[in-house]
Amino acid sequence: MFLMTKTPDVNLSVLDVAPIRKNGTAAETLRETIALGRGTEEMGYHRYWIAEHHNMPAVASSATSLLIGQVAAVTSHIRVGSGGIMLPNHAPYVVAEQFGTLESLHPGRIDLGLGRARGTDPWTARALRRGETSGKDFPAQVTEVRRYLGTATPTQRVRAIPGEGTHVPLYILGSSTFGAALAAQEGLPFAFASHFAPDQPLMALEAYRDHFRPSEQLEKPHAIVGVNALVADTDREARRLFTTLQQKFLTHGRGGVEFLPPVDDMSRLWNPHEKATVSAMLRVSAVGSPHTVRTQLRDIVKRTGADELIVQTETWDFEARLRSYALLAELWAD
Structure with missing residues (x-):
């Protein structure tokens, strides 16, 4: 296989939703996800992200962090992460523990892309969190994840172990100006989902760049x-x-x-x-x-x-x- 070596200004990465063929099996799809991760690393892709979807017969990417671990285990240098973890579906503390574990096993290669859309029906949302959830507290949830993955304070009573001190890089995913504004405010990379929501990318990306504030993670805007x-x-x-x-x-x-x-x-x-x-x-x-x-x-x-x-x-x-x-x-x- 050839290796991608040119076009350094714009990296190419891969997003996988793990599609299940009609009359196919999830097991078959998951084996292909692992093979695709290994293959795209050999081709020279920059990162390999896996989506999160639930209660969809044609999609096998429900246990995103588990799949990330499987792909990371058969690769050696490509970055592997979530595209993304939908925080309203999860406790931020558990997300920090899971990705802290992944980073501990595969240091320097794990990305944590975060989104605010539940991406599913109310019944599935209730099954995931045992209650009504929304994206309104998404900024606070991002802050919470970030705190657990950062350096613990002497008075911090709840610590993510593994997790604390790993500083797993965060990415904000979005399909509107909401995510762009949050990514700019927090000084994080921003990924716009133009592949299914093509209406506002230019407006969102302009807002992101105009209002970006540097952070410890990122000095200047990075738009995906x-x-x-x-x-x-x-x-x-x-x-x-x-x-x-x-x-x-x-x-x-x-x-x-x-x-x-x-x-x-x-x-x-x-x-x-x-x-x-x-x-x-x-x-x-x-x-x-x-x-x-x-x-x-x-x-x-x-x-x-x-x-x-x-x-x-x-x-x-x-x-x-x-x-x-x-x-x-x-x-x-x-």
Whole structure:
């Protein structure tokens, strides 16, 4: 495998939601997640983040910290983390203990990306926390996690062990100006979820940079932009493979989420309104041959000023997914 060595100004990273094929198994998907982490490290990607989702038959990324540990155990230098942990679903103290443990096992390689969306239904939220939760106290929760992972004070009665003193780097994830403002205020890196929420990235990133205050973790703003990307030998083949993700968003709009094989013609599956809705949600995407995707990604970087792109690629066939990431690494190094 080739190693990505060029384009030092903008790193490429990977976001994995661990998709489960229709009629497939979670075990199969989890094995592929581990293999993808190992493969993308060999290709030279900067970091590998795993999402958090619950009660979704087509997604296996529910126990995010466990998966991070599995990927970190089979890799040696790629950064591994959460994209992200949804704090309303968890006690900040437990999150600090889990990521303190991961950092203790894999020092200097663990990232803690934090989000405020529950990302699920009220019943699942209650099952997770045994009560009503919201994102309103997200800033206080971030502060709490940060305190547990920092240097303990002599009067601190509750300590995260492992955790305290590890200073695991925090990242704020968001799809609006709320997360941008918090990341700026706290002096943390900010990752915008353009890959499914493309409406406000420029406004949010501008606010983040304008109001950024340096911190011990970060001296200047660091903006990460989420992008859907799919690379194949030809534009036509890439567009066909991309119909798997289009169908996933289509079925989500109809009240469920299914991970389905690609089709030759999406016009049979959606009506004009659904096509417009799905296309709008996926408009921050780079799909095509290496030449096409290189041009599209450079345009995204130019428009957003991204310091880093974090790429989500979903294909029905795992080998096609690996090949897409390999072609992407190669074209980014040229």
